[in-house]
Amino acid sequence: MHKALDDIALVVFDLDGTLIDSAPDLTTAVAKTLADYGLEPAGLDSVRHWVGNGSHKLVERALANAAADGVDTDEAHEAFLRHYAAAPCTDTVLYDGVRECLESLRDQAYDLMLVTNKPIAFLPPILDALDLNGFFSLTLGGDSLTQKKPDPAPLLYAARQGDIAPGAGLMIGDSRHDVQAGKAAGFRTLAVTYGYNHGDPISDSGPDHIVDSLAELL
Numbered sequence: 001m002h003k004a005l006d007d008i009a010l011v012v013f014d015l016d017g018t019l020i021d022s023a024p025d026l027t028t029a030v031a032k033t034l035a036d037y038g039l040e041p042a043g044l045d046s047v048r049h050w051v052g053n054g055s056h057k058l059v060e061r062a063l064a065n066a067a068a069d070g071v072d073t074d075e076a077h078e079a080f081l082r083h084y085a086a087a088p089c090t091d092t093v094l095y096d097g098v099r100e101c102l103e104s105l106r107d108q109a110y111d112l113m114l115v116t117n118k119p120i121a122f123l124p125p126i127l128d129a130l131d132l133n134g135f136f137s138l139t140l141g142g143d144s145l146t147q148k149k150p151d152p153a154p155l156l157y158a159a160r161q162g163d164i165a166p167g168a169g170l171m172i173g174d175s176r177h178d179v180q181a182g183k184a185a186g187f188r189t190l191a192v193t194y195g196y197n198h199g200d201p202i203s204d205s206g207p208d209h210i211v212d213s214l215a216e217l218l
């Protein structure tokens, strides 16, 4: 067992870029949104860099990149939500090692929870499609509480729900916002190297542990 799990009772996972590679479907929905305004699609490589701060930020970044002056961001965000809702899990896949990791931790009686900045409405169809139901005792989206990551509020809420001291919680994510939220909540933190954090390497955020695959936790 990886030393990141020593004295841990609760493991909170981020979703996009950590458990699932959702960038292909997000890229499709962003392209449809941009097309609504006669704008060219943004490629997968760009969209990957824009994920992690919630869907509104994703749309803001896409519009800024397209130099779309005069487009109402809230209206474009509504369009994005409609497009993504129509196909939230067509080309989205689990990263290697994810299912094995979840099964192993569940079998060892860790409390597992999901805290994403993705709108909560998309969780049921995606978890259904990827057969991830039953692993998590709690799922929170970016709009479940008034604050989202990097604010510690969702993690503190998760710890309270699990009746677990924050120091016995481990936050696993791909972006600096996951590490920041984890640290601010008093959780231990583990970052994956393969997700959507962009700019500085995730090691610059100072997570307690870094892995290239969740299979390393087994």
Ligand SMILES: O=C(O)COP(=O)(O)O
Binding pocket: 014, 015, 016, 017, 051, 052, 053, 054, 055, 115, 116, 117, 118, 119, 175
């Ligand atoms: O930005 C999003 O919508 C998803 O973010 P997540 O990495 O917190 O799951």
Ligand SMILES: [Mg+2]
Binding pocket: 014, 015, 016, 017, 018, 051, 052, 173, 174, 175, 195, 196
């Ligand atoms: Mg993420």
